[in-house]
Amino acid sequence: MEHKDIAINGDYAIALAWKQVDPDVCSAYPITPQTIIVERFSEYVADGEVNTEFVCTESEHSALSLCIASASAGARSVTATAAVGLGHMWEMLGTTAGLRMPVTMAVTNRALSAPINIHCDHGDAMASRDSGWVMLFSENVQEAYDNAIISMRIAEHKDVQLPVMFCLDGFILTHAIERMTPMETKDVKAFVGEYDPVYPLLDWKNPVTHGAMDLSDVYYEHRYQILEAIQAAAKVAEDVFKDFAKITGRKYNSLEKYKCDDADYIAVCLGSTFGTIKVAVDQLRAEGKKVGAMMPRLYRPLPIDDIAKAVEGKKGIAVLDRFMTFGSYSPLYEDVVTSATSLKEMPKMYSYIYGLGGRDVKVSDLESVYNDMIGNKSKKVNHLGVKL
């Protein structure tokens, strides 16, 4: 199989993936740094390169509402957003999962207001993490493209039937041009297959009521079904990653590990930082320091057991949150710490908050995280690079 590498930014890469999939419905509202996904996609629509019903709504709330309804009607539906746009969708996030609509959404991670800031952090995704969506993170443009395709298979799997949001760091990945290997369009189409909707609304001869009201006798059970579905997504995701590797040679894991096996110190992060931190790991390894890094690519459902296993017996774990919880510990730190509670002995764990509002994170910053741990200088909660 012959693949031709291309130079492309993350937003265009997602638009390209969607062009190859040719979804039934795409509905979105512009917001930086997501905008150019739908701008590019609208060009494909205007040129007749896709057969998609493309709807530019008057708000993100309507964009996701429209996708929920079109998915319920029996159409494969995609959308994209960022930051406060995801916030504006928030009401509908839980509804998408609750109605079990396999919508897929690109989230180009950007800071929440205020102050208003268009640059990268994970505030948008973290504020949405308990909505019942499967969540994938991407290290680079290639992964953002791959996740756009992979997410459909996970979402639409009969055991899952949940929405999937795939995240890519705003500007760092959305606007940076990287080298990437696209799939052949026929392979993309074969990989995602035909959308086979469950109880589609437009099957009028078998009329179904979607979105009925639950009283307290059954609400808990319906919400529990979401839990079972997202737990099922853990295995489904691993299976989809395997299938994807067969076609592309690119093998992904729910928990990505880099030089962790013999490491004494591990840092955990999400998104493009995982790429930067690999350089830091290599440099410190060259100095003889036994360090590693990992990223839960599948952030929801969290690979809890894999994380526990990976941190067992280590001397120190730094958890890097590109987001700050006010008044408690930050989410990824909480996730890693609680995952490790099943261990007989928990390693020392440190919270590092970094990179808010697009604050640059250099290799040297990440080296300092490891060196702090090694030198026993890390505090329980650390703010990397804040000017106080």
Next chain:
Amino acid sequence: MSLVPGGRVIEPGSALKFLTGDWRSFRPVYDDKKCSHCMLCWMYCPDETILVKDGKMNGIMMTHCKGCGLCAKHCPKKAITMIQE
């Protein structure tokens, strides 16, 4: 519990199993001799409880009639009267 995912209700019109007739404090009494089968009662009934057979009024579904009295109020022939339950 065995539930259809997503809270979907896949049995159409199942609300018929929910009997709203016991809400009633007034009941409509239908006199078919007076009825001209104009079907105005059917048109106004918010609950679709006017029974229709071959396009004609065929009584009231008392299992569901809430006794609002709209049918009686508008019957041009006074074929429906409301009495206390």
Next chain:
Amino acid sequence: MTISLKELAKTPTKMTAGHRLCGGCAEGTVVRQALMATDKPVVVSTATGCFEVSTTIYPYTAWNVPWIHTAFGNVAATAAGTEAAYNALRRRGKIKDEMNFLAIGGDGGTYDIGFQALSGALERGHRFVYLCMNNEAYMNTGIQRSASTGIGAATSTTPAGDIIPGKQGYPKDMTQIVASHHIPYVAQVSPHNWKDIITKFKKAYDVDGPSFINAICPCPRGWRTEAEDSMILGQLAVETCVWPLYEVVDGNYELTGESLRIAEGKLEKKPIMDWFKSQGRFRHLMDDKWAKVIKGAQADVDKKWERLKKLAKL
């Protein structure tokens, strides 16, 4: 278009008994009328509200047709989603049948929280019929005021007090706002005039694009009226010109039903006092100290009625 009650009575039941609207709620009548006006399959989207709640309390549904509810402020976007899917799937040959799309919102879901989604969907031109069931307050949550509540009405957030006599200010003229989107079909209706309402729904389903029908929906609970009076109150709303019957077809205004007869001098235009006297929510206005509220309300109705007549070239 000739419509006979006997023929209509043969139409299949699209919404069954066993829903839990209050006795005498005009919403049940209006939706039945909306559904009997089309023979094609109809896909219904409903905003959160009395109607949504009372027709679909799990595990029951009153619906014999496809139905979806997603949230309160987005029914136009939801209906647009069903229509977008239909367009896509028809283009791909996966759907053959012609279908109609009906969106239903209350006045809260239309005048207030759903306003933006509605305006957006109208501007984009989705082919769907939007039905606003206007009972002039948030009845589902316990009779709070909305942008369509009439001046002087006592609601649970605009109580009749010693110094404030209920709702302040005149209602938003949503039908006119929608007409300003220059969509193919806009109408105001009342369920008591079944011929008028069904004729209008038939026209609405037939246009190629969005249509909007605003229905006055008397609410015995919120208006403090008798259950049996819901159709009579609709008629009174029309005869006082509080709720004129009219349609806007491709920008052309036409008065219909009783409103046309009033404009032509064939039917008496009743004073607003008749409207206020008919409902418990206005009872406090009978106190002489609120005479100016009644005077102002009459002037507002007259002003809007004269403007409407001018638009209809009458």
